[in-house]
Amino acid sequence: MRLSGKIVLITGAGSGIGASTAKLFAKEGASVIVNDISEADGIQIVKEINEAGGKATFIGADVTDRDQVKAMVEQVIAQCKQIDVLFNNAGISVVGTLHETEDDVIDRAMQVNIKGVCTVSKHVLPYMMEQKQGSIINMSSCLAEIGFLRRAIYAATKGAVLALTKSMQVDYAPYNIRVNALLPGTIYTPFVENYLKSAYEDPEAALEKIKQRQLNGQLGTPEDVANAALFLASDESKFMLGSPVYIDGGVVSGKAL
Template sequence: MKLDGRIAIITGGGSGIGHEACKLFAAEGATVIVADRNAEAAKAVADEITAGGGKAFPHAVDVANEAQIEAMVAAVVAGHGRIDILVNNAGYGIAGTVVSTSEADWDALMAVNVKGVYLGCKHVIPVMERNGGGAIVSTASAAANIGIHDRAAYVASKGAVAALTRAMAIDHVDAGIRINAVAPGTIESPYFTRILSGPDGAELRRGLEERQAMERLGKPVEIAQAMLWLASDDASFCTGTVMVVDGGWTARGDRKLKKKA
């Protein structure tokens, strides 16, 4: 029980990596706040955990909205007395170069992927300081290390998450707060499921698999396991780290897909 008795907020907890992280953290003894913009998805995950004997509570929140983040943090503190772990996992991707990406799409993506991390940490860190410490894990991306075509806004946002992780780790190390990130490769997520359901899905999948050295897509639980390690005391000497979990994609380098994915 690596997280026994700890209170954990996991954003984007209603699906994909966040869903698996919620289940895994609860299985390791944490009380999990399943935070997601989709209230029904958050409740479904929380219900799944409680049905299995774990402790979980849903909370609908838009991570780009400071008032909602502030209210969520206040509610968690009021209900549980503390916050020990924050996983900033909410995020999404869009296709486009800097030329083809609209300003509105750029701003919307940055609001969730980058501002969401900033706001979560802004309001949770003071709580952790009062508690005597804590652990924060954010979701970056292996794509930020090498760049990929036709994903300018997404790559920029995840590069910002990695840089912000390192900056915050230095700022708050004396408060006993460890701040790290996971940089996944291409994962079997609802986002890619939608993309791969089209007529060119099989070809796109082959291309995505081939750019990983292991020649397969990652599983959400494999990223959740990395998050668990970083959030637990097993990673007690780890802060400011961006852990790459990408099936060898970074080592191999990007292969331009024949069709955009």
């Protein structure tokens, strides 16, 4: 029960990494606030957690909407009195070279992946500052540090999140608030599965090719990232401040792409 008694808010927790993390955190004793833009997805995850004996509540909000975020955070405080952990997980992927990416796609990626992290953090931070403790986990990507084919906009947003994390840590360390970032590699989520099916004539062959990017020849799972998030959320990582945590199968340190 590594998160016993902690109140945790996870954005984008209706599927993929967010859903796996919500389930793991609840199993470890946290009271989990499941946020997602999809009410159906979020409620389903809450149902699964509660049926398994955990504690979870769904609050719908678009992380890019200031008023919705403010209302969500105020609701959490009204119900739970505090927020111990914020996992800024909500994000979207963008595939394509810069010149072929439509302006509205660029704008949406910036809004969700950067502004979303800023907006939720901005409204949670005053409560963490008042309680003199907290852990914020920001979802970056290993692409924040390496070049990669047809991922320019996505990489730019995740690079911004990593830079934001480091400067946030300097500002909020005096309040005993830790701010760290997760940098996953290719994780086999429903998005990746659907992308392979829609973008390639032979999805299985494409999957095998993608696996070779990692040193171990495998893709990561949502549970791999959830376990890393659990470490950052727990008191076991109390000496980690402003740190990037790689869950990438060795892509960044091991070989060029």
